[in-house]
Amino acid sequence: MLRSSNSITRIFQIWAVLFFIVYGCSISQHAKTTIETEPNVIAEPHSGTVKKIAWPLTEIKDSLHIFFSNKNNLKSTAPYQENLSLWYANTNYQPLWQNAEQVEAGIRFLQNAANNGLNPSHYKVDSINLLFQQIQTDSLIELKNRVKLELELSLQVKRYARHLYLGKLNPKNYHSSWNYQKKNWNTKEKFVLQLIQKHETEAIEELLAPAYDGYQLLKQKLITYRQNYSASSKPESLNYPGKPIKLGATGNAVSDLKQRIGLKDTESLYLFDSTLLVAVKTFQKSHGLTPDGVAGPATYQFLNWTTQRYIEAIMVNMERLRWLPDSLPATRIEINLPAFELVMKENQEEVFRNKIIIGTPKHFSPVFQSRLDVLVFNPCWTIPQSIATKKLLPKIQKDPSYLQTHNMFAAIDEVPITTDSIDFSKFNESYFPYKIYQNSGPDNALGVVKFLFDNPYHIYLHDTPQKHLFNADNRAFSHGCIRVKNPLQLAHLLLHTQKTNYSTKEYYLSKKYPVKIPLNTPVPIYIQYLTASANPNNNSVYFFNDVYGLDLRVLIDLEKP
Known part of the structure; x- marks a missing residue:
């Protein structure tokens, strides 16, 4: 019972x-x-x-x-x-x-x-x-x-x-x-x-x-920033003095710069000396800027970042790293759009790092993965229709010889048309039945080589004759395709990864006409968007300008329960 x-x-x-x-x-x-x-x-x-x-x-x-x-x-x-x-x-x-x-x-x-x-x-x-x-x-x-x-x-x-x-x-x-x-x-x-x-x-x-070393470095940096964080000690905005400050400059602006960058115990607080020069170069390098030691507007933009801003940048990019696969192939190409940088790795070892030019915010370069499987030496440029109608057509209407003087020609169904017989004044952005091509040559917009990989966005890597654009810190100039500063070096490395023996790049270039080289072993390519990333080789964390303005959207959504 x-x-x-x-x-x-x-x-x-x-x-x-x-x-x-x-x-x-x-x-x-x-x-x-x-x-x-x-x-x-x-x-x-x-x-x-x-x-x-x-x-x-x-x-x-x-x-x-x-x-x-x-x-x-x-x-x-x-x-x-x-x-x-x-x-x-x-x-x-x-x-x-x-x-x-x-x-x-x-x-x-x-x-x-x-x-x-x-x-x-x-x-x-x-x-x-x-x-x-x-x-x-x-x-x-x-x-x-x-x-x-x-x-x-x-x-x-x-x-x-x-x-x-x-x-x-x-x-x-x-x-x-x-x-x-x-x-x-x-x-x-x-x-x-x-x-x-x-x-x-x-x-x-x-x-x-994520098992990436970069994730762990970001995590360590996040912990450090939080340990040093104080909501009540937000620094005042550091105003740009109106002109770049460089070695030898004097005055209050130099004093303010030294204190913001962490040099408070120096012999002359008001002199831009060699100690400040080294500090500015180090700061610029860690923020994706040219380390020239000249404190200009871009440098001041990052100098005004608060501890909280750094914390938020790391949070956003740790989330982005969680989106990636468990691991990436040992031989690959990685492109980080905000860093304006391409890195190639072979058997996990970095063999190439180069500046790139990416799409403008209006014509942004998309984020995706693919496999690079074709090189084209001496490429002929098929000009996108939007560029042909919006940029070239007005110039052709103003100067009928524009196509010839710029090594271009018009075609229908890939058959060249004699431009003397075309009345270009009849056409506009809405109606233009021709395709415009630019022949191979030193002035070709694609330079001497392009790199193809499957995607629905018509995006590829290529050379450019406008080498001076690589001197800019913000290199968002293209219509979406990605320009590489030293493309022939990249082409050499890609051919080197193949098991089949290829002729030298010099041989292909000497042909003076387009030469298409399929790769027997395609190389995976990953286009990424990281505004904070870490380099395990030197245990450093780098921050970059949010060129496409995506960080805030991710941060807001992360803060939702």
């Missing part, structure tokens, strides 16, 4: 817990806290003494079994049933968090989201921590709170783990051209569950965070 009475009592308790979960208030209502975690402040883990209270694992297990067996389709329970039913079915409804130490490990895992550029409050870490403390002190409501804690902690750990691996945001919302290989969350999710079951929650981050 006594055993029967105990069983009835236990069943009653389980159904009471189930009623609480299904019809009770959400965790934010039951355990609401007024603590707000600033995006630039790392939440401190719960540091109280863990009470050695026995956890009613059997009762929690039975409650979980009933909960997931009851498909009630209520809005309040849907997130748990949709996201956790397979987890608990795989564990036979055994609780994942079986004692206080494991709960604290889960809470610390969520709190560490700050170090990965994510906001711990988006994973209800304060509410979970508060509920955990209530459980430790209030035995009267212990069972129902333990079940609620079990579900909420599991749900938020899974959410954060997914965001840490895949990224919180969808890259296609910012780059419609995004086609990078998708990562397999299903496989990683199984490992996450196994680590929790093995009481190794702290190992989840190592499993899921």
